[in-house]
Amino acid sequence: MTDVPPINRIRRESTLSRDEYRERIVQEILETEISYVDSLHTCIVYYYEKLQTCQPPILSRKQIEDIFLYFDQVYNVNQAFLNDLQTYKIEGKLSRSIGETFQRFIPYLKVYYQFIGNSGVSLHTLTELEQSEYICSVFEDLRCQIPGTNQLDLRGFLIMPVQRLPRYNLLLTDLLKRTPNTYVDYPKIEIALKEMKKLTDSANKAIIAAERRRRLFLIEGKISGFSGKLVEPHRCYIKEGMLMKVCRKTIKPRYFYLFNDILIYGIGDSNNMVISQVVDVANIVVKNVEGSINGFELFTNKKSFVVYAIDQNEKQEWINEINKAVEKMLNTLRTRNQLNDDTFIKPLFVPDDTVVKCMICNKPFSFFIRRHHCRFCGKCVCNDCSLMRLPQPPLNIFERTCSICVDRRLLSAQPIDKDLIRSSLFSLDSISIEPTSLLLK
Known part of the structure; x- marks a missing residue:
């Protein structure tokens, strides 16, 4: 028997009456459920149970639990659902009982939310295990033991519950369209569809959360030095990439990760990074470097510096994403009454190689007259112009302070906060430093 060409199939379906089309949808619900439950059973028999009972053990009990958590419960719920559908089919009641059956089982289908919520952990565990050629060969042997044509790999089976809920939505939507509103099962189909959409929305949110956790697990395995x-649960990945950081003596590549609550940077790349600094997003201020195509300034409560992106688009993307993260975090802290408006933002240090004389007294720097940086404004000054030490928040450790900042702080008795940095009252004008040696513009 040959397959019916698509155009002929469409014509054939268009000739069906409303009741005939409806019966076809009912039959599709039953047939796809039979195939789906059979696939879940196959996964349990040929993967889950064999991995649990194989000797010597290949996976730990925890690894098996991480991969299959709630999978057997999904199978049990759908097996019971299928049993009811088949019973109604035998009794000749299936066509007028679909809505009632779905409505009755939807509360139990909420196990999908739990299963999907664990999918991030499940996929992360699988990814780690698949680094071993031996375990990959074991998984392949198990796949080949599956009889018939349904020889999916483990990932193929685990994704099935994620795909099933949207399929229920489509089938119920199509069924409702083909059901007269005077039909005995119409109100129950309508309610079932509404509840199924709610369940699917919750599952979609769980998918997003699971993917977020999976991404964080991957990043966690690539970085070192994070305490x-x-x-x-609250942390979301936003952006990552290499930026050229202007240090005191030279320009160095640093890899950055931006999350909704913290910014991390360090030495390395996307595969491996040793953390240099972790900064709370709420304590970041971003400023454009005037006259620079690729540069922008990052002011934080730990360290402030200039960075350069590879091009103008990348620079603007970083600025936009950081500003959005900062604004969202500040709003959250305000809502919780946890915002600290007195946070001290560290100044941007003027790079050593851009200054040849003290920025206060104009003495030329030499072997005997060394460069120093004021910890309150970032100016590069000589020792005579930075003799004083004043306490710097939040630990109030006494730090080198230039004479101008001493006068300013003694007069105002106020810490330098983010708003002052934004208005440049306590910072230098944006420093135009172009790393021409790195061919960045």
Whole structure:
């Protein structure tokens, strides 16, 4: 028997009556459920149970649980759902009982939300295991043991529950269109569709959250030197990339990760990075470097500096994403009454090689007259112009202070905060430093 060409199939379907088309949808719901439940059972028998019972053990109990958490519960719920559909089919009641059956089982289908919520952990565990050629060969042997044509790999089976909920939505939507509103099952189909859409929306949010956790797990495996846990429920990945950081003596490449609550940078690349600094997003101020195509300034409560992106588009993207993250975090902190408006933002240090004389007394720097930086304004000054030490928030450690900042702080008795940095009252004008040796413009 040959397949019907698509155009002929469309014509054939267009000739069906409303009731005939409706019966076809009902039959499709039953047939796809049979195939779906059979696939779930195949995964349990040929992957889950074999991995649990194989000797010697290939995976730990925790690894198996991380991969298959809630999978067997999804199978049990759908097996019971299928049993009811088949019972109604035998009794000749299926066509007028679809809505009622879905409505009755939707509360149990919420197990999908739990299963999908674990998918980030599941896929991350699989990714780590697949680094081993031996485990990959074991998975392949298990796949080849599956009889028939349904020889999917493990990932193929695990993605099925994620794909099933949208399929239910499509089938119920199509069924409702083909069901007269006077039909006995119409109100129950309508309610079932509404509840299924809510469940699917929740599942979609769980998918997004799971993907977010998976991304954080991957990043956590690539960085070192982070104190605490990178993977947190509230943390979202936003952007990453290489930027050229202007240090005191030279310009160095640094890899940056931006999250919704922190900015991390360090030495390395996208595969491996040693952290140099972690900064709370709420304590970041971004300023454009006037006259520079690719440069912008990052002011933070720990360290401030100029960075250069590879091109103008990349620069603007970084500025926009950081500003959006800062604004969102500040709004969140204000809502919780946790915003600290007195946070001290470190000044931008003037690079050593851009200054040949003290920026206060104009003495030329030499072997005997060394460069120093004021910790409150960032100016490059001589020792005579920075004899004083004043406490710097938040730890109030006494830091080198130039004579101008001493006068200013003694008169105002106020810390330098983010608003002052934004208005440039306590910072230098944007420093135009172009790393021409790196061919950045």
